[in-house]
Amino acid sequence: MTDHQRKLLTVITEASLEHALCERIEQLGAHGYTITDARGKGSRGKRDAGWGASANIRLEVVCSEACAHTIAEALRKEYSDNYALILFMSDVEVLRPEKF
Amino acid sequence: MTDHQRKLLTVITEASLEHALCERIEQLGAHGYTITDARGKGSRGKRDAGWGASANIRLEVVCSEACAHTIAEALRKEYSDNYALILFMSDVEVLRPEKF
Amino acid sequence: MTDHQRKLLTVITEASLEHALCERIEQLGAHGYTITDARGKGSRGKRDAGWGASANIRLEVVCSEACAHTIAEALRKEYSDNYALILFMSDVEVLRPEKF
Numbered sequence: 001m002t003d004h005q006r007k008l009l010t011v012i013t014e015a016s017l018e019h020a021l022c023e024r025i026e027q028l029g030a031h032g033y034t035i036t037d038a039r040g041k042g043s044r045g046k047r048d049a050g051w052g053a054s055a056n057i058r059l060e061v062v063c064s065e066a067c068a069h070t071i072a073e074a075l076r077k078e079y080s081d082n083y084a085l086i087l088f089m090s091d092v093e094v095l096r097p098e099k100f
Numbered sequence: 101m102t103d104h105q106r107k108l109l110t111v112i113t114e115a116s117l118e119h120a121l122c123e124r125i126e127q128l129g130a131h132g133y134t135i136t137d138a139r140g141k142g143s144r145g146k147r148d149a150g151w152g153a154s155a156n157i158r159l160e161v162v163c164s165e166a167c168a169h170t171i172a173e174a175l176r177k178e179y180s181d182n183y184a185l186i187l188f189m190s191d192v193e194v195l196r197p198e199k200f
Numbered sequence: 201m202t203d204h205q206r207k208l209l210t211v212i213t214e215a216s217l218e219h220a221l222c223e224r225i226e227q228l229g230a231h232g233y234t235i236t237d238a239r240g241k242g243s244r245g246k247r248d249a250g251w252g253a254s255a256n257i258r259l260e261v262v263c264s265e266a267c268a269h270t271i272a273e274a275l276r277k278e279y280s281d282n283y284a285l286i287l288f289m290s291d292v293e294v295l296r297p298e299k300f
Contacts, residue, residue, distance in 0.1 A: 012134050032242025034212050042132025062288055072195050088162055088192040092288040095272050112234050142232025172295050188262055188292040
């Protein structure tokens with residue numbers, strides 16, 4: 001892992017959480033985030049309440065591996081029981097490491 | 101590959117295919133998908149009909165490697181001759197592997 | 201690296217740059233690109249002008265590693281001083297390598 005390696009954490013969740021989530025990930029150390037509107041289908045958490053199309057957001061954070069794990073774990077604990085929440089992360093190479 | 105590794109399959113195609121594509125990828129084993137509206141430019145399949153900006157969708161599926169290959173291969177066979185279709189996949193780590 | 205490996209270059213920047221950026225990346229060798237509207241927060245370049253939500257775009261290019269580095273380096277030089285600009289790249293596997 002060179003010093004240009006970071007994690008891209010992608011969070012797909014309900015649009016109503018946008019404000020709360022953005023505050024939370026900044027508290028947890030993210031230097032920035034990107035949000036796009038999305039729609040989709042998936043099982044909703046543990047409730048198994050069936051499937052439904054709904055307004056979602058797709059939130060991306062590029063940060064250190066430690067920060068990505070901290071954010072992902074916090075969101076999972078705080079939101080996955082009651083909200084549709086998908087989390088995944090991947091390796092990315094950044095050009096300006098001082099920004100992340 | 102640990103049991104938290106999955107594939108992220110990204111499909112970029114014409115917006116008119118959204119309904120058909122969603123049905124198809126569920127038939128092929130996807131547990132969910134995320135769609136965002138997109139625009140872009142690219143060569144359109146084999147027709148080489150020039151380039152043009154058009155309404156596209158960007159569809160993402162997180163699933164097993166086998167499922168990602170099944171979906172990608174099926175979409176390629178069924179749509180790439182007649183529609184603009186871009187397919188690529190990457191490695192992602194998921195937090196809750198039971199969901200994918 | 202098999203011949204199906206490419207780079208996915210993601211550029212997140214100000215919406216006002218869309219036209220100029222699309223022209224530039226085609227000049228630099230991209231065969232296509234995908235754009236989605238986005239919003240977000242981040243430090244704005246070197247100006248440290250504080251943080252603000254603003255209209256962004258998220259531009260994706262799948263291309264060879266050399267092409268991705270050429271585009272990323274050019275955009276960094278030409279835009280990062282005066283515009284909000286995030287660049288990162290990751291490995292992707294494509295199904296139809298002749299298209300990229």
